[in-house]
Amino acid sequence: MILFARRKLPLPIPLQYLVCKAPLSPQPLQNPKPSHCPKTSPFSTQSSKFPEYEMPSVTWGVVQGRKERLVSRVIISDYLKSIGVIPNELEHLELPSTVEVMRGRVEFLQRLGLTVDDMNEYPLMLACSVRKNMIPVLGYLEKIGISRSKIGEFVRNYPQVLHASVVVELAPVIKLLRGLDVERHDIPYVLQRYPELLSFKLEGTMSTSVAYLVSIGVWPRDIGPMVTQYPYLLGMRVGTTIKPIVEYIISLGVPKRILSRMLEKRTYILGYDLEETVKPNVYTLLSFGVRREALPSLIAQYPQILGLPVKAKLSTQQYFFSLKLKIDPEGFARALEKMPQIISLAQNVIMKPVDFLRGRAIPDEDVARMIVKCPQLLACSVVLMKNSYYYFKSEMKRPMKELFEFPEYFTYSLESRIKPRYQKLASKGIRCSLAWFLNCSDRRFEERLRADYIEEDTTGPSFLMGGKLEMPGSYLVSEQEDSDSDNEVLYRRTVSL
Numbered sequence: 011m012i013l014f015a016r017r018k019l020p021l022p023i024p025l026q027y028l029v030c031k032a033p034l035s036p037q038p039l040q041n042p043k044p045s046h047c048p049k050t051s052p053f054s055t056q057s058s059k060f061p062e063y064e065m066p067s068v069t070w071g072v073v074q075g076r077k078e079r080l081v082s083r084v085i086i087s088d089y090l091k092s093i094g095v096i097p098n099e100l101e102h103l104e105l106p107s108t109v110e111v112m113r114g115r116v117e118f119l120q121r122l123g124l125t126v127d128d129m130n131e132y133p134l135m136l137a138c139s140v141r142k143n144m145i146p147v148l149g150y151l152e153k154i155g156i157s158r159s160k161i162g163e164f165v166r167n168y169p170q171v172l173h174a175s176v177v178v179e180l181a182p183v184i185k186l187l188r189g190l191d192v193e194r195h196d197i198p199y200v201l202q203r204y205p206e207l208l209s210f211k212l213e214g215t216m217s218t219s220v221a222y223l224v225s226i227g228v229w230p231r232d233i234g235p236m237v238t239q240y241p242y243l244l245g246m247r248v249g250t251t252i253k254p255i256v257e258y259i260i261s262l263g264v265p266k267r268i269l270s271r272m273l274e275k276r277t278y279i280l281g282y283d284l285e286e287t288v289k290p291n292v293y294t295l296l297s298f299g300v301r302r303e304a305l306p307s308l309i310a311q312y313p314q315i316l317g318l319p320v321k322a323k324l325s326t327q328q329y330f331f332s333l334k335l336k337i338d339p340e341g342f343a344r345a346l347e348k349m350p351q352i353i354s355l356a357q358n359v360i361m362k363p364v365d366f367l368r369g370r371a372i373p374d375e376d377v378a379r380m381i382v383k384c385p386q387l388l389a390c391s392v393v394l395m396k397n398s399y400y401y402f403k404s405e406m407k408r409p410m411k412e413l414f415e416f417p418e419y420f421t422y423s424l425e426s427r428i429k430p431r432y433q434k435l436a437s438k439g440i441r442c443s444l445a446w447f448l449n450c451s452d453r454r455f456e457e458r459l460r461a462d463y464i465e466e467d468t469t470g471p472s473f474l475m476g477g478k479l480e481m482p483g484s485y486l487v488s489e490q491e492d493s494d495s496d497n498e499v500l501y502r503r504t505v506s507l
Contacts, residue, residue: 085109090116090136094126099133106139115140122148123162132169143172150176154184155198168205183208186216191234204241216244222252227270240277255284259316262292263306272313282317291320298324299343312350323353330357335364336374341382349385360388363420366395372410380417390420398424406432408444416444431455 082105089109090097093116106112118140119129129136138144148161151171156164165171174180187197187207201207210216223243224230237244246252259269259279273279282288295315296302309316324346331337334357337345345352352360367377367387381387398420402408413419422428431447438459447455 079107082107082109086112089113095129095133095136097133097136100137103134103137105137112136115144118144119165122165124166128166128169135165135169135172138172146176147172147174147180150180151201154201155195156201157198160202164202164205167202168208171205171208174208180208182212183210186212187237190220190237191231192237193234196238200238200241204245207241207244210245215247218248219243219246219252222248223270223273226256227267228274229270232274236274236277240281243277243280246280252280255280255282255288258284258288259309262309263303264309265306268306268310272310276313279313279316288316291316291318294321294324295346298328298346299340300347301343304347308347308350312353315350315353318353320353327353327355330360334361335381336378337382341378345382345385349388352385352388355388362392363387363390363395366392370399372414376414380414384417384421386421387417394424395420398422398428401428412444416448419444419448422448434459 086105086109087097087100089112090100095116106115115136115138116129119135124135148165151161151164152158171180184197187200188194192200207216220233223233223236228236243252256269260266264272292305295305295308300308328339328342331342331345332339364377364381367380368374372380401424402413402419419428427448435442435447440459446458450458
């Protein structure tokens with residue numbers, strides 16, 4: 011072992027003087043290398059007569075290690091190229107020490123169902139250790155409910171998960187989702203739809219979006235179902251995405267409380283592009299004759315209309331209504347206000363109830379007026395319409411004029427409403443209009459039966475229709491008093507969404 015002296019201490023006597031058999035010079039320090047001794051440095055790596063004293067240079071291990079790593083990288087790079095993987099993005103990353111380890115990573119990913127194209131799409135997955143990264147992450151994903159058969163697809167859609175820490179990143183996100191009342195069995199579905207959730211910070215976008223929704227009236231217990239329905243809301247920024255569309259819909263006349271109920275049932279509304287889709291659709295509705303004051307009820311009945319290709323659909327349906335149903339553009343606009351779903355009804359579906367009515371010898375003009383007054387007819391089952399019509403003609407024996415005046419008759423259930431109520435009227439000998447005994451709640455009907463007189467029919471909001479149509483637009487009037495505010499009526503209307 012060679013000892014290095016501290017500064018200011020005398021240097022040790024060179025080894026040559028210790029092993030040289032010749033007598034030392036009188037002044038050895040002035041002539042440290044006698045002619046008969048080997049001329050080698052005390053730290054030289056060259057061969058000498060005394061190999062036991064030979065030492066490698068200080069940088070020998072570093073240089074040798076670099077050479078080995080470079081050789082290993084070249085071999086690994088050649089292997090990846092031979093199987094079709096382009097290793098360019100791996101140049102500055104730490105790779106395994108041997109090609110066998112890299113081959114093991116490739117084979118492991120292939121067993122998951124990933125292909126060479128998937129690896130080229132995200133080559134950084136090859137920098138993940140099977141033992142330290144892949145197995146812990148995939149084991150945790152399987153533990154929270156993602157089936158083994160879908161693990162490969164999950165990694166294909168979000169390969170960045172292989173770099174994640176189970177304890178620091180994945181587990182806290184799952185805990186947050188459970189805290190938002192997302193059901194345990196729904197968590198795999200949420201993550202498969204939006205795997206990027208696993209990379210979000212808990213105190214960031216997720217927390218602020220939830221807090222804002224609660225502040226506008228969304229019930230906290232409904233946040234979980236909303237996340238399950240549309241998990242992307244957790245990644246939306248409040249200031250640039252959620253708040254602008256919420257404030258715009260409120261500016262159209264939809265009360266905040268009603269909007270919050272809409273969002274609970276149709277959370278995906280928040281994903282509509284405000285400038286590119288929502289605002290142009292509203293302008294299109296107005297240009298087709300929809301009155302501005304009718305927009306709140308129209309949006310409440312069919313929120314999806316804000317995100318549809320409205321201009322193309324309205325143009326097609328308006329032309330069809332004019333050509334086949336003999337309904338002019340103004341009549342089409344009134345029907346659209348009462349039942350905006352007609353924008354999405356297939357034309358063959360529309361024609362079935364129309365053909366049925368025309369087949370009962372009802373003139374085209376009267377059929378058109380019936381549809382404008384009650385566009386819900388277009389979504390009725392023809393079989394049920396037939397049963398109701400035959401009961402009207404054979405048992406009730408009323409004139410057809412009453413059907414023209416109250417086409418909503420076809421939207422009520424024959425067995426649960428029309429028959430039992432009519433039989434009670436007949437037993438008491440009461441003669442009244444169809445609207446008087448059908449367009450009211452059971453409680454109100456019983457009150458009318460007990461009354462000493464028949465009150466006049468009252469005209470309720472035109473978009474409040476009842477009966478067997480289970481769709482937005484079919485909630486029945488009116489257990490409330492006639493003095494209800496517009497907001498209250500609209501609120502009851504949207505509860506059925």
